[in-house]
Each structure stands twice: as C-alpha cells, then as structure tokens.
Amino acid sequence: MSDRIYLVLLGAPGAGKGTQAQLLEEKLGIPQVSTGEIFRYNLKNQTELGQLAQSYYDKGELVPDEVTIRMVEARLAQEDAAQGAILDGFPRNLIQAQALDEMTAAHGGIDVVPMFQLEDDVVTLRITGRRVCRNCDRVYHLTFNPPRGENCDSCGGALYQRNDDKPETVQNRLYVYYKQTSPLIGYYFAKGLLEVVDGAKSIAEMQEQLLKRLASRNIEAAKSAVSA
C-alpha cells in the first residue's frame, strides 16, 4: 500500500532538480530531501560528518555509500517526512537505489522518478553560474534566475559560489554522473517509474510540466496544484 509519496528527481548536476524540488515541496506538502544540502550544512558547521565528507565533496566525488545511506535513513525517519519526501541528489548509484527501495518498501516504494534531460554544455553553464545563499541556502543563477540585488532576496544573506561549482570540478562531476548515476535511468525505466522532462525549459514551464506528469501518475496533491 502506498501511504506515502516518494519522488526521486534524477538528472545531471545543474539540470534544475533542486530548484524544482523547492517549488514542489510547497505544492505537494512533502519535504525536499537533498543529500547535497545536508552535506553542505555539515561542512559549514564542521560536524564529524562534514569533516568526513569534505575531501569527496571538494573533488566532486561521491561520499561513501554507507555514510550517505545512513544519513538519508535518519532524514526520512524525521517527523516532517511522515507523508513522504522529494529526493534530490539521492540515490546516485545502484547500491543507494537498492537501499532506498528497502527504506520505502513498507510504504509502497517509490511513486515516480522524474528525469531531467539536458545537454552537457547547458549543464556546465547552469552550474558555473549558480550562486547559493550562505544563510538560507536559496539557490540562484546569475543569468537564468538572478537575485534582485547583490544579496539573497529571501533573507539578505551573502551569496557564494560552491567550491564544487567551479569550472575545474564540474567536468569531474559530469563524469561521475555518467559513470555511476546514469545507470539508474535504466533501473527506474524497467520499474515503469521514469518520467522524462525537458530540463531546457524555463523554471515555471518545467514546474507545470512536472505537476502534470505527477497528476497523470495519480499523485493527488499534484492534481489539485494543476487545477489551482
């Protein structure tokens, strides 16, 4: 029985998963669970987990599965995820995907896997132009989604470029994506869960496209968001 909604957003880094997950969170009433963001929080606060993740993160490599899986398990057990979650950046390989299947099995498993399709050169442009608020983690793009002024529109915090968004790391992140994460496209396709969406569209168009696809897959909250 599916008493919780679990969405997995797939696609290369920079394809727009985080931006869309933030918007979906409000419409569907379930939280975005971004492993990248959890790592960034831990790096910023220099926790034990942050120290462990640092060297992998800075090179654009995957943090070891055992650590990452345990972290997601703990996050999904939190109260705000009692109706489900929008997974953004997890799973990133087959071992993580199998672990997520096990974690969600008692609640009907994963419902839909939107896959954001985008050309590599656009991905690179998107990543290198990205800026993040140091205070509230809101994400901007200097060209496609600029802040009104120099600082964050939501909280006035300073914006910065992630270490791993610098051009020298981006190539490696794409390599890691193709080598380790892209096999998940086949994995979820075979389960009948994949919905390919056009990642080159505007933020608003993508959101509309996503909600329609989710509605067609009987996600009730998406149906009311589409008709609203």
Ligand code: AMP
């Ligand atoms: P993201 O913000 O999703 O692009 O993630 C930034 C970085 O965090 C990645 O390059 C990895 O170093 C680490 N990371 C995020 N999600 C995962 C994951 N599911 N497994 C391993 N490492 C991850």
